[in-house]
Amino acid sequence: MILNKSDSRALIDKILSMTTADEARVNLSGGRAGNTRFALNAITTSGDEDTLSITLRTAFGKRHASMSVNQTDDASLETLVEKTEEAARFAPEDSEYVPELGPQTYLPIKAFSRNTAGASARSRVKGTEAALRPARRNDLISAGFLEHDHSFSAVGNSNELFAHSESTNASFSNTIRTKDGKGSGWAGDSSRDIRKVDCGDAGKRAVWKSKHSADAQTLEPGIYPVILEPQAVADFMRFAAYAMSARTADEGRSFYSKKGGGNKLGEKVSGANITVRSQPTHPELLGFPFGGNGLPAQEIPWIENGILKNLYYDRYWAHKNNVEATGFPSNMVIEGGSGSVEDLIRGAEKAVLVTRLWYIRFVDPQTILMTGLTRDGTFLVENGKIKHAVKNFRFNESPMAVLNKVENMSKSVRVGGSLVPAMHASEFNFASLSDAV
Amino acid sequence: MKDLQDIALDAARSAGAEYADIRISNHRTQNIRTREERVQSVSNGESFGFGVRVLVNGTWGFASSHIVDKNEIAKVTKRAVDIAKANRVIQLKPVMLAPVKSYEDTWKTPIKKDPFSVPLEEKINLLLKVNEEALNIKGASFCNSFMLIMNERKYFASTEGTYLDQDTYRIWPQFTVTAVDRDKGEFETGTSEIYPMGSGYEFVEENEMVALAPKIAEQAVEKLSAKSVDPGKKDIILDSTNLWLTIHESIGHPTELDRALGYEANYAGTSFLTVDKMGKLKLGSDIVNFAADKTIKGGLASVGYDDDGEKTKEWYLVKDGMFIDYQTTRDQVLWPEYQNARKEAGLPEVTESYGTCYGDSWSSIPFQRMPNIHLDPGKETLSPDDLIADTKDGIYITGRASYSIDQQRYNFQFSGQTFHEIKNGKITHMLKDVAYQANTKEFWNSCDAICDERFWKMGGSYYDGKGQPGQSNAVSHGCPPARFRKVNVINTGKTI
Numbered sequence: 012m013i014l015n016k017s018d019s020r021a022l023i024d025k026i027l028s029m030t031t032a033d034e035a036r037v038n039l040s041g042g043r044a045g046n047t048r049f050a051l052n053a054i055t056t057s058g059d060e061d062t063l064s065i066t067l068r069t070a071f072g073k074r075h076a077s078m079s080v081n082q083t084d085d086a087s088l089e090t091l092v093e094k095t096e097e098a099a100r101f102a103p104e105d106s107e108y109v110p111e112l113g114p115q116t117y118l119p120i121k122a123f124s125r126n127t128a129g130a131s132a133r134s135r136v137k138g139t140e141a142a143l144r145p146a147r148r149n150d151l152i153s154a155g156f157l158e159h160d161h162s163f164s165a166v167g168n169s170n171e172l173f174a175h176s177e178s179t180n181a182s183f184s185n186t187i188r189t190k191d192g193k194g195s196g197w198a199g200d201s202s203r204d205i206r207k208v209d210c211g212d213a214g215k216r217a218v219w220k221s222k223h224s225a226d227a228q229t230l231e232p233g234i235y236p237v238i239l240e241p242q243a244v245a246d247f248m249r250f251a252a253y254a255m256s257a258r259t260a261d262e263g264r265s266f267y268s269k270k271g272g273g274n275k276l277g278e279k280v281s282g283a284n285i286t287v288r289s290q291p292t293h294p295e296l297l298g299f300p301f302g303g304n305g306l307p308a309q310e311i312p313w314i315e316n317g318i319l320k321n322l323y324y325d326r327y328w329a330h331k332n333n334v335e336a337t338g339f340p341s342n343m344v345i346e347g348g349s350g351s352v353e354d355l356i357r358g359a360e361k362a363v364l365v366t367r368l369w370y371i372r373f374v375d376p377q378t379i380l381m382t383g384l385t386r387d388g389t390f391l392v393e394n395g396k397i398k399h400a401v402k403n404f405r406f407n408e409s410p411m412a413v414l415n416k417v418e419n420m421s422k423s424v425r426v427g428g429s430l431v432p433a434m435h436a437s438e439f440n441f442a443s444l445s446d447a448v
Numbered sequence: 449m450k451d452l453q454d455i456a457l458d459a460a461r462s463a464g465a466e467y468a469d470i471r472i473s474n475h476r477t478q479n480i481r482t483r484e485e486r487v488q489s490v491s492n493g494e495s496f497g498f499g500v501r502v503l504v505n506g507t508w509g510f511a512s513s514h515i516v517d518k519n520e521i522a523k524v525t526k527r528a529v530d531i532a533k534a535n536r537v538i539q540l541k542p543v544m545l546a547p548v549k550s551y552e553d554t555w556k557t558p559i560k561k562d563p564f565s566v567p568l569e570e571k572i573n574l575l576l577k578v579n580e581e582a583l584n585i586k587g588a589s590f591c592n593s594f595m596l597i598m599n600e601r602k603y604f605a606s607t608e609g610t611y612l613d614q615d616t617y618r619i620w621p622q623f624t625v626t627a628v629d630r631d632k633g634e635f636e637t638g639t640s641e642i643y644p645m646g647s648g649y650e651f652v653e654e655n656e657m658v659a660l661a662p663k664i665a666e667q668a669v670e671k672l673s674a675k676s677v678d679p680g681k682k683d684i685i686l687d688s689t690n691l692w693l694t695i696h697e698s699i700g701h702p703t704e705l706d707r708a709l710g711y712e713a714n715y716a717g718t719s720f721l722t723v724d725k726m727g728k729l730k731l732g733s734d735i736v737n738f739a740a741d742k743t744i745k746g747g748l749a750s751v752g753y754d755d756d757g758e759k760t761k762e763w764y765l766v767k768d769g770m771f772i773d774y775q776t777t778r779d780q781v782l783w784p785e786y787q788n789a790r791k792e793a794g795l796p797e798v799t800e801s802y803g804t805c806y807g808d809s810w811s812s813i814p815f816q817r818m819p820n821i822h823l824d825p826g827k828e829t830l831s832p833d834d835l836i837a838d839t840k841d842g843i844y845i846t847g848r849a850s851y852s853i854d855q856q857r858y859n860f861q862f863s864g865q866t867f868h869e870i871k872n873g874k875i876t877h878m879l880k881d882v883a884y885q886a887n888t889k890e891f892w893n894s895c896d897a898i899c900d901e902r903f904w905k906m907g908g909s910y911y912d913g914k915g916q917p918g919q920s921n922a923v924s925h926g927c928p929p930a931r932f933r934k935v936n937v938i939n940t941g942k943t944i
Contacts, residue, residue, distance in 0.1 A: 012514070048916055050711040053540040057531050058510030060811040061524075062497075076490040081497065081514045098490050101568045103576075106486060132509075132534040140538055154713035156916040186714040192722075195713075262590065263628040263635055266944075270633030369717070370852040374863065374883065374940045377635060382861050382883075384854045386717075405852070405859055405885070412944050442938070443885055446720070447856035 012063040016175040023167035029092045032069035035169045042162030047135035050154035069099045073108035107327045111168040122297035124204035127179035128161040142214035155185030172305045181205035187217040196220025197387035220388035227400035236362040237439035245426035246368040251410040257322035281414035283317040286346040295425045298341040308341040347423035347432025355435045357395040364390040379409045404441035453605035459525040460502045467503040469606035473810045478597040482575045497810040504532035506542020512811040546781035550609030555752025557617040559648025563597040581661035582625045587669035593623035610757040620644030627668040638668030641689040641847045643907040674880040681934040683842035692907030692925035698888040702857040705774035717855025727793025731771040732892030737824035738766040747820040748908045748922035755814035758803035777805040777816045808919040823927035826898035832929045842870040861885045881941035899928035
């Protein structure tokens with residue numbers, strides 16, 4: 012269900028008027044989404060969903076609790092208020108309670124596309140057909156997923172803060188395998204506007220990778236130079252960004268903690284060619300203008316020319332440390348170079364080219380050491396050319412170690428909620444071989 | 449409820465559907481989170497809605513809504529039929545459903561104490577006491593604890609004449625202690641080895657978390673000064689608290705029939721257990737038997753009936769080390785690849801689904817999800833102490849930590865909460881920086897000893913992900929401690 016600005020305000024005001032709490036906040040979210048899944052070159056499942064969520068947070072003094080429901084009738088709202096207040100009264104006083112924000116000013120972000128909002132099962136069939144065509148033509152087997160949504164989010168509180176935002180999103184991905192199971196290729200695309208999602212092109216790219224990844228040769232595990240394609244960079248680097256909690260660092264339990272106490276703000280944490288920021292107004296990304304508590308999203312540099320410039324602060328930790336609250340990173344933009352992945356390949360003497368990564372998990376949060384596997388297109392590059400496909404690897408590597416060894420980067424491109432380049436780094440620890448294709 | 453459900457079933461039939469089902473469900477959650485002396489959040493949730501699934505000319509369509517009334521049900525059913533009709537133009541072969549009996553029944557998780565009825569104050573006080581007891585241990589710096597409670601009331605009806613009312617409960621109390629050495633710039637964590645269960649509040653009481661807290665805190669502190677492991681091939685004894693997750697990843701996922709045939713290729717992946725290996729591949733040593741069920745008491749995946757309306761049951765996936773079967777739903781059983789492979793391998797004919805269809809919400813499309821899968825206990829009398837005494841150079845590993853496996857489930861790497869070196873039949877000291885890396889088939893064939901039924905215990909996961917859009921499934925895995933010979937142990941310590 013989409014509630015426009017005035018309907019959202021009316022519902023929030025109605026709930027706020029029902030509560031007797033000292034402070035209250037209402038979050039609304041919901042929308043309409045549609046998806047089509049296919050495998051073995053045919054559609055498997057497809058569905059539409061219509062959702063709504065109403066979350067009320069009430070506080071009596073420093074005692075607080077929250078509850079979510081998805082019904083808007085009077086009885087449901089009365090129950091919501093009653094149960095939330097009851098839980099808040101039972102909750103002990105929270106020594107870290109921070110009063111609700113007052114009215115805020117938000118960045119103008121228009122992340123809505125009429126094309127996506129109007130998409131249907133029939134438009135998904137068209138996209139699916141376009142992606143299946145190259146696979147069927149090449150006698151390959153395709154599986155994939157096309158989804159779109161039109162959603163809204165609103166927040167209002169007893170201190171007269173109110174914000175409302177609508178956005179759309181569309182994304183497509185497909186994995187194309189050879190019939191003998193020896194080759195597999197992946198490609199995807201996403202945009203706020205479904206008409207800009209090129210399913211046919213993603214199908215063609217996955218076909219190329221599938222055909223060329225068949226009969227992969229064994230490259231012994233070890234430390235090799237690597238070219239991580241943008242999808243692999245997004246898969247891997249988000250762990251470095253999301254670990255940037257100031258509080259966790261100050262408490263001595265993060266990579267960003269400093270030996271002897273404190274955090275690494277102002278210190279060099281990566282190569283001088285690395286700049287990472289959140290940029291909610293970037294036209295390719297267009298994030299949400301506010302966080303759950305109504306805090307405005309803002310442009311924040313996290314790492315600038317290798318120096319750690321900011322960690323993220325929630326409102327309590329910011330107040331305690333007398334700094335401005337940042338909220339959680341609204342998105343991740345890694346500043347890239349000017350060329351393409353092909354340019355990085357042309358410039359590499361020897362490297363392992365990685366399409367995407369899979370099942371990435373923390374091994375050691377202290378070093379952000381992650382393990383995971385390469386997948387759906389791993390190749391050996393020699394003397395500026397793709398020489399042949401190689402078997403997939405398990406890796407044990409830290410994004411922070413890699414960010415210290417980046418030699419070249421392509422132009423940054425949109426991958427989901429991030430804008431990232433492909434990276435050519437001098438070392439990457441491929442720890443063991445995987446037989447998986 | 450029946451009058452609402454019949455609106456969908458009748459509307460689907462008159463629009464040309466050969467099959468339809470509707471799930472009307474209400475999902476309740478409670479999530480309490482604390483750290484040190486503070487309650488971070490108390491969150492309750494309720495989500496009510498319905499989803500209609502239709503089969504039109506052999507093509508699925510699905511639509512859902514949070515507005516549960518007669519008009520909306522009729523409208524949403526029509527939308528589901530329209531989606532199926534839009535999709536059938538590019539279909540290659542029709543979906544065929546295996547036969548199912550019709551049922552009118554109710555089912556409820558057997559619970560002694562409704563966790564939602566336990567006063568909030570009692571739950572909060574318990575968690576805060578756990579934190580306090582943990583922080584009384586010298587060197588313990590932080591303690592986070594939480595309690596998750598879930599109830600799903602689901603009303604299912606299908607055009608097969610089935611009407612079901614099921615009431616499912618799950619609960620998970622947990623805490624983690626962190627020990628920080630600021631001078632060295634190092635930290636370690638210890639997490640209680642309590643895993644979620646299909647149970648009432650009695651599960652929380654049985655686990656005696658307050659008494660457990662100091663022990664876990666001591667483990668976290670001890671880890672700070674533990675010896676970093678020397679890597680190499682070693683015998684490892686995996687406690688039930690560690691082995692359940694290895695079973696989940698290396699046996700549970702590759703025996704999903706949709707994965708094996710390519711239906712999950714774009715996300716979760718495929719499976720090295722292709723149908724031609726059924727009845728032919730020796731997946732484990734002779735003592736390795738894996739049974740699947742959705743019926744066991746306390747199992748997270750246990751229900752009376754699945755989301756196809758099929759009665760749940762028990763069956764073997766691996767018998768005497770031999771891979772013999774998969775997890776199935778109604779729209780998979782008749783797949784010729786499965787049927788022909790069984791016939792060719794001389795395995796008994798399977799004509800009905802094993803009942804593993806599940807959608808995690810009224811708004812989610814139900815599909816094949818993992819049942820509870822267990823390792824049978826060893827037949828000989830054998831305790832963990834006996835196993836340790838019989839091991840010359842090994843490591844005893846407990847608890848869940850880092851875990852990762854490839855998209856066909858060959859290569860995995862798992863870590864744990866605690867590691868103790870075994871030398872000449874005795875535990876010597878604690879180790880750290882340990883992970884074991886193996887190939888699934890080689891690993892299960894290296895299993896040479898399994899403790900007996902006295903030590904059989906269930907672990908489980910609340911959030912097993914699969915599908916696009918992603919859905920979560922809760923599933924339990926029971927096992928006793930077991931030994932694996934000459935497994936590759938790596939050192940995960942690294943400096944940057």
